[in-house]
Amino acid sequence: MVDEPLSTLLSTCNSDGFRIRRDVNKRPAFFVSCSSGEEINCPDIVDKYNGTVKYYGDNRTSGSRLTNTKKNGNKILEKVWNSNESSHFHKLPIFFF
Template structure:
């Protein structure tokens, strides 16, 4: 059991992903503090964080603090359904006009799905 297993920040780049383990961040006061960037080799900003290139992602995580009262992201633990609003929260903007291109990423995934290119769809993880 990994109830007490903690990986320090300095070993994250070589640490295994273990259920219920804890992964320590650093204390620099910026985005480099996040352990996910180092553990999973992900981009470190935005709701959609990827490993690889945006045009050819290898892993996609959806990150939410679940704290925005006006746009209440939610995870239904009984069904596994994630309701995610993303960052396009300004009226009048097109669906794909976002700073981090999350909706463009979803468009790529849906296009690959409908073209029968399932092997080009990376795994998704939800990380609160």
């Protein structure tokens, strides 16, 4: 992934899964992820018509908890989705390429 431009453009780490950009207070500012489209068993699906993404996550191991990942990207997504409207997490943008 050395040639992967997202990390340079958005000032995030260059790794698999969700990349988190933090603000000056070390809180998440936004999330970035991408899909190669090469996963056969659990393909991520981008529905441009409806503006939705079906993302199977960083952990595609059968029988393993979905939030059990090395960088905790899925745990953070779970926190965003479960947050209320007044929460900092509720307002975070998620970029998916």
